[in-house]
Amino acid sequence: MEFKHYTVMKNEAVDALECQSGKIYVDCTLGGGGHSELILQKIQPDGRLIAFDIDEDAIKASQERLKNYSNITIVKESYTNIKPVLEKLGIKKITGGVLFDLGASYHQFNKAERGFSFSKEAPLDMRFNQDADFSAYDVVNTYSEDDLIRIFSEYGEERFSKRIAKKIVEARKLQKIETTTELADLIKNCTPHVKSSIHPATRVFQAIRIEVNQELTNVKNTLNDVLDLLEFGAIISVISFHSLEDRLVKHLFKYHSQRCHCDKSQLICNCPPPILELVNKKPIGASDEEIRANPPSRSAKLRIARCIKRG
Ligand SMILES: C[S@@+](CC[C@H](N)C(=O)[O-])C[C@H]1O[C@@H](n2cnc3c(N)ncnc32)[C@H](O)[C@@H]1O
Incomplete structure (x- = not known):
């Protein structure tokens, strides 16, 4: 590409x-x-x-x-x-x-397989450095509910941090969250449908990216x-x-x-x-x-x- x-x-x-x-x-x-x-x-x-x-x-x-x-x-x-x-x-x-x-x-946003975009189906990744061994998958599937709330609030300034973190923790008990679109759909389904120019997953994706890459x-x-x-x-x-x-x-x-x-x-x-x-x-x-x-x-x-x- x-x-x-x-x-x-x-x-x-x-x-x-x-x-x-x-x-x-x-x-x-x-x-x-x-x-x-x-x-x-x-x-x-x-x-x-x-x-x-x-x-x-x-x-x-x-x-x-x-x-x-x-x-x-x-x-x-x-x-x-x-x-x-x-x-x-x-x-x-x-x-x-x-x-x-x-x-x-x-x-980085546009190459689907890098996993930065909520609109492009790909494994959860978001690493700037493709050699790093810590990715968005680790944040989403291993962070405690409190840590997820903290990063969504601090780095995403996300209003529905608690609700989203709770849903992630519930969902991953049944099955790990593997892809960008799985996560984006989960966020969309657990937040109110407000008329906005941005996708409901925008802030959470930004927060995860900031955390993954420190x-x-x-x-x-x-x-x-x-x-x-x-x-x-x-x-x-x-x-x-x-x-x-x-x-x-x-x-x-x-x-x-x-x-x-x-x-x-x-x-x-x-x-x-x-x-x-x-x-x-x-x-x-x-x-x-x-x-x-x-x-x-x-x-x-x-x-x-x-x-x-x-x-
Ligand atoms: C907005 S782009 C820069 C675009 C560039 N100024 C141009 O005109 O093409 C930011 C770049 O910073 C790199 N980057 C992010 N964190 C970095 C780090 N810790 N060390 C070096 N590069 C980093 C990203 O991989 C990305 O390629």
């Missing part, structure tokens, strides 16, 4: 990096290589790009797409390993910038690692697709751009200087033109910050 992905806010996210020849850039979420290709065009002749993905299909498609560029190193590694990977490559500091384009690719934990930990790696002036550009991710990025950027974290009762401030300066206070969204061409881009939010810490 051909790798298809619509790169979201390509110009906005890459322009934010102020790409220059001679500097080092990192694309933490290579996917189909749309952002990476534009970065590469802008950093010739002497820039360097390191690109991460854990999805075999994404790696293969991008290797083919970017084969004519010599200054990219594509690594099939989780971006959570950014520190050891850069160290192995002899890179001490990211001098240009880092990009995250979070979430799943269009390809998306929020990974982003949080890696953003903190990136702060240690950025050189003075380097830029971090993050596109997120749901409010949980965006909130996490917003809080982290805000915390590290504040001058003081002292309690009001403290007379003398001994906070270290801030690490970041916000480039945009409010997130940037996709243009009307882009939303018309690729409707899912309406949920995207871009936040940008610059490293202002020396040394």
Whole structure:
């Protein structure tokens, strides 16, 4: 199956990096290589790009797409390993910038057998990394009712978490839940029929995907690692697709751009200087033109910050 992905806010996210020849850039979420290709065009002749993905299909498609560029190193590694990977490559500091384009690719959603879509019959899977040994099947068939309620509420903001978790636990006592459509039908049948533009299984599927791939934990930990790696002036550009991710990025950027974290009762401030300066206070969204061409881009939010810490 051909790798298809619509790169979201390509110009906005890459322009934010102020790409220059001679500097080092990192694309933490290579996917189909749309952002990476534009970065590469802008950093010739002497820039360097390191690109991460854990999805075999994404790696293969991008290797083919970017084969004519010599200054990219594509690594099939989780971006959570950014520190050891850069160290192995002899890179001490990211001098240009880092990009995250979070979430799943269009390809992952659309390739039925990857099990991301509730409308395509497939085994419950949803792993970004096809080599991982933990999948949606494990979440659905082994998590306790309380844990299911927790992830559906926290990661899916699902109103009917309790009802759905109870039904899953009842159903799997008789027979394991094996496929995407089995799970989607179960959710549809145990939730009220409300008129809505989204399928009743949307939020639960999002929650399971986040849990399977540990998306929020990974982003949080890696953003903190990136702060240690950025050189003075380097830029971090993050596109997120749901409010949980965006909130996490917003809080982290805000915390590290504040001058003081002292309690009001403290007379003398001994906070270290801030690490970041916000480039945009409010997130940037996709243009009307882009939303018309690729409707899912309406949920995207871009936040940008610059490293202002020396040394
Ligand atoms: C939205 S897509 C990126 C699309 C890309 N910017 C483009 O223009 O084609 C997100 C990608 O991040 C990858 N990804 C998710 N978690 C990852 C992780 N922990 N480490 C590396 N890549 C990850 C996914 O496999 C997916 O290919």
